[in-house]
Amino acid sequence: MALAEFLAELESLEAAARQSLAAAADASALEAARVEFLGAKSGRLKSVQKQLGTIPGPDKPAAGKRFNEAKLAIEAALTMAQERLERSATQAAAAPFDPTLPGPRPRLGHLHPLTQTIEELKDIMGRLGFTVATGPEIEDERHNFEALNIPASHPARDPLENFYLSVAGVATGEPLLLRSQTSTVQIRVMESTPPPVRIISLGRVYRPDTADATHYPMFHQIEGLLIDRKVTMADLKSVLRLFASSFLGGDVHIRFRPSFFPFTEPSVEVDMSWHDTHAGGAIRWIEMGGAGMVDPHVLRAVGYDPEEVTGFAFGLGVERVCARRHGVSDIREFYRNDVRFLHQF
């Protein structure tokens, strides 16, 4: 017998023995395993030992050494198995098993509720064919205002309504600001992509609101944009209904109220019907966000032809959605990071 063959057999025997011994559930099973592998007359180790004699002379010492190692290992495994059975026998006898004792519970971390909401919204919009797009939080005036049809005279451009960066930090001298809406991302995508476009942009936005239960100077926005030939307000309403139904479950309806945003025309406030479980299942309308058809000025500003394509856009504040979904009455909680708060979601 060749040395390699012998060693391989020894190896598999050792593995099999360890497994059998470790698996033995009671004393008789263990004894059976012992006899099988270590039996003095016809144990499997014995039969391998017999093959030692067939190993060519020069290989004999190596084979013998390995044989002894394997034997010792199997004997050690037997001892361990015996001790294991003795231990469980004494325990079983000493104390009845209490299945209600707690198991050691791993400490699992929790994702921030805003992340969970964002992921869910992204997920739903993904199923509706919208791909996530992101862009810089520090923006120039072209992307935050001009391309969005917000001229210099518009009140939204008031320095007090925005967080402009100090001039000292901006080498080019061009005014930069923390974006006040994620529509900037839409402009950046449209500037670099020919239609059709079907994206959701999301991220942090900044507005100088005094922090209170419903305001924080930083919040998250999620905005959808669809540009293509023949996109209508009926498409907008339908997509929003699919979106709201997916998020809330059940049959949700959408209502538009006329509104005004510089970058859309027509512009609407979007409400969705809400079965108020607290009010005995009564249906009431709750505000969802703003929406509208992309203004022709905006389409032109990014090089699209408004006679060729139309599009819709909608946006909503993540904090508000999340706060309502989980009954959080003060949105400042989202940024306090109390572990007891985070662990509720």
Next chain:
Amino acid sequence: MIVSWDWLKQYVALDMTPAELAERLMMAGLNHEDTHQVGDDWAINLEVTSNRPDCLGHIGIAREVAVLFERELKLPAALPASSGERVTELTDVTVENPKQCPRYTARVIRGVKVAPSPRWLVNRLATVGIGAINNVVDITNYVLLECGQPLHAFDLARLAGRRIIVRQAREGETFLAINHKSYVLDPSMCVIADAQRAVGLGGVMGGAESEVSPQTKELLIEAAEFDPMSIRNTARKLSLHSDSSYRFERGVDPSGVDWASRRTCELILELAGGELAAGVIDVGQQPAERQPITLRFDQLPRILGIEIDGRVARRILSALGNQELRADARQVEVIPPSWRRDLSREIDLVEEVARIYGYDKIPEDASVPMAPSHRTETDRVLGKVRQALTAAGFDEAMTLSVVEEPWSEAFSPWTTAAPLRSSTPVLRRADRLRRSLVPSLLGARQTNESLANPVIELFEIANVYLPRGSQLPEEELVVSLTSGGDYFAVKGVIEGVLVALNPAAELLVRPIWNDLLEKERKAHPDSQVRAISDHEFSALRRAIEIGIAALASHERHDLFERWRRAGDAEDLFVAEFLFQAGFSVLTAQDRQSLSLMLGGAKDNYLDFEAIRVRLVALGLADRRELLMPLATGEESFALTAENSPSPYVATSARRHQLLDAQQAAELWVRVADDDELLLGYLGQVSADGLQQFELRGGTTVAELNLSALAAIANLIPQYVQPPVFPSVARDLNLVVDEGVLWAELAGTVRLAAAPFAESLTFQDVYRNPERLGPDKKSLLFTLTLRSPDGTLTGEQADLVCSSVVNACHAAHGAQLRA
């Protein structure tokens, strides 16, 4: 805008309930805030969007009601009778600043009797929340709330020179407003003055000194137009907002100016008597002619998704005051009404038709075509990172992107450039755009400590903002952690994150030379060692780039000489720096080469790219961890192979002082055989750091660059057949000097055991000066060996082990411990 039900009835028949009215108005764009009863009247509070100043008066609302309910709109003609002298003989108006005040009209009434207003007027004003003063003032308020045009009545007798001059305010000019507060003005503001002084702040508020009093007999009635931007700036600068400024900021109806003036006079004659002088003084530009707009009817379904009959669209537009020029089956051409400056394009007309026709007619079950969407790579990487971190027990935090100065300065591992700042604080004193999330997380940790939360394991994923000089700053997504665990606990978590992204990923750890200063001071007690300033640092950074590029070029030596001769301080500094930095990290052989090169042996030049690689590898050059030479003057050029001084200073010492000097490291990942990326930083927070953040318990922090994580992520792993042959494990116990790092030893072991080394598991470190000798440690580890070609025999395994031991002995002086 608060609307009185009783008042509204004057213009349009109201046969619906206030609730029905509010609902219908809301669905047409006037959001209903609330309705409450005032006496016998209803006050209906409507929210008017900034594009609809025409709805800042009862007539504007009445017009919407008339259109929505298809009722007739009845408006007063406002044709007061005049008599006697012409107004031009009684007063005079000059406008010096037509940009701020494009139009100013004045009428004069003499012989009025100022008295309390009649009941109906008092009541209507009370409904909309305005207190009555006297009949004249009440009438100007009334007309403002009727048509949206602000008005002002001056006591003509109290105007010096009996005249009006509209001009820019003078620098420092003071003005006493009718609220009896005094304001200091500047030339960006527009005042209404008489021959001597400002008597009104144009479009914002009248003055106390010319206000109408019970003694007033003669009135000058002002109806004007002011520039919206100028009004907004003035109102804001002075924090003086009024019903007038609110309307002028949004733009008034240019054709309504004169109507409002006549209407005011009509009511004054009726309620306060007097005689209206003939004519009007009307200075400035007349309303511009509006351009016609064409609405193609096929645009209605194209935008709205519903068919609307052309005749319906025409009826809506006409009812809203658009003047139809021509129409056919395909389109209509209209002149928009003067009070609707928001209408100038076809799309504006589409919106008008839609909102009156009703958005409820738009279906919500259109079949939108399907489209593919994909999850971005960033999102997939972030998903795995979040999964791994939450599994490791970390909770996700979210903190403000802008921090206060002490936090901003506490830790900035990615850049030494000063942080960007917002011109006004975002919250409290926070105005620095953060360069690291770590301080914010330590803040959140402190919050949790103060709440006595026992376990605080937090991570956040957000941008840091790194100034780039020109263009937009760099926004780098990073993942940061703060843990109550020690250095190794967090290191293990980071290794877990890497494995989640790519099981084959390898984490390379390099100690941060945080204690370099100390080491240097000890090694060179005579040298002056100090920390580098930000200014010196950025000069260095620029310098080393130039210097390396130049030295790497073929002219390197010539250039060097030229710098030296030119005596350009900065460039000379470059050369010195390169000498020092280069020399201090070079092998003796390299130094020799460099000396040769600079000594003129041109053929035997040094490969400066190799130096650059070394500098980077040592964390010196590209990553801003520059070593700075302090040796100056000729001395620095007198370098020889052996005596290179090292009075250099690590900038890292200052930049990482938040971290413990010992238990801190840079983390790198290998993205290719010869390419490594900086992953981030890991370290225990130092005692000083804990004190700064008022933390009681210790914490370990880390910050990882997401782009490095993305670079190693294997998002579509390929199946590899598990090995078929059994493995052999061997425990080894090697005694080495304290200075030998585990990673160094492990590298040697892996190399020596290749290709059989399957895994190498660190088990323990053991120190015992008596048994092992001083400054020695024993490293215990398990080496698992496996061959892809067959079962390893014990002899083969022993052979591998002995070559491992030999290699470790050769490389690290390691001894096998019996």
